[in-house]
Amino acid sequence: MTPFPTNSGESRPASDLIRVRDLTKTYAGGDPSRPALDRVSIDIPRRHFVSLIGPSGCGKSTLLRVIAGLEGYDSGEATVFGTSPKAMCANKAVGLVPQTPALLPWKNVRRNIALPQKVNRRAGRGGEDPDDLLRMVGLGELGHRYPHELSGGQQQRVAIARAFGMRPEVLLMDEPFSALDEFTRESLQLQLLAMWERMATTVVFVTHSVREAVTLSDEIVVMSARPGRIHEVLPVDLPRPRDTALVNSPRMHAMEDRVRASLESAWQAGAAPDDLVAL
Ligand SMILES: Nc1ncnc2c1ncn2[C@@H]1O[C@H](COP(=O)(O)OP(=O)(O)OP(=O)(O)O)[C@@H](O)[C@H]1O
Secondary structure (H helix, E strand, O other): OOOOOOOOOOOOOHHHEEEEEEEEEOOOOOOOOOOOEEEEEEEEEOOOEEEEEOOOOOOHHHHHHHHOOOOOOOEEEEEEOOEOHHHHHHOOOEEEEOOOOOOOOOOOHHHHHHHHHHHHHHOOOOOOOHHHHHHHOOOOOOOOOOHHHOOHHHHHHHHHHHHHHOOOOEEEEEOOOOOOOHHHHHHHHHHHHHHHHHHOOEEEEEOOOHHHHHHHOOEEEEEEOOOOEEEEEEEOOOOOOOOHHHHOOHHHHHHHHHHHHHHHHHHHHHOOHHHHHHO
16 A cells, blocks of 8 residues: 655644545446456645546546445455445535536526525535626636536636535545636646635546646655556645646646656556557
8 A cells, every 4th residue: 555645744644634445336237357446545634735647448438436435345344534435425525527517408507506505405505606606617607507508628617616516525526627728628727726725525537647637736646557556656745736836837747747757657556468568
């Protein structure tokens, strides 16, 4: 197990962590000798921004779905701030932002954002004002529009605003920016960081982009495939806010190089003999 570093260096109680211990998951019909997750252990401290990165099929989405309470597992344990993921999910304390924004096409943007808050109120949790949320993601003027009247990037902003509007204790994001152009992606990253800082949420973010992981994260979890394991946890020792000057600095590039080197060794650790012969 790779011990998960905390900013303070102190060990934290389970009530302050997303804690995964020795967790193994094999999908129904899957090869038991190659579980999707194999004895995975990590601690994600409350209010941290943590990215999961690794080769395709290494189990990033599976781990996210286990934390979300949407997938069971064979052995080991997962708790979110001391509670089971399913209980957190039932309490609407965990939000999930998928790769493609799932907005209701027959409701305008403001109603799309307000809808989950009704569910939230039933769960006894407050919500944010939809117009405030829209302003925070730079869409203050577009509350009356319908999803088909927005660009892909604007739709994803609505999805992010909606997720934060539920004031989740944990926000799980599965490659939310992967379909966007680089410029839109970079501007959304900065908006996401501003929302995260303001809402003090814990974010677990899946990405294939090294630059994105370094720009956003406190820690980067590098995973390896066949079977899915934690390869290494890299603390991102860069100050916040991560402004444009920092993102283009030598320190940033040095951190990116560290992550790339770790990914390469993760790939080698998980490569089957056939893959190596093909090289
Ligand atoms: N519903 C499912 N049924 C069976 N096997 C699955 C299912 N979902 C995922 N898997 C398998 O589990 C392993 C991990 O998949 P997962 O989607 O978690 O990987 P990932 O790292 O998120 O991949 P990618 O980067 O390509 O999105 C893969 O071998 C995949 O084929």
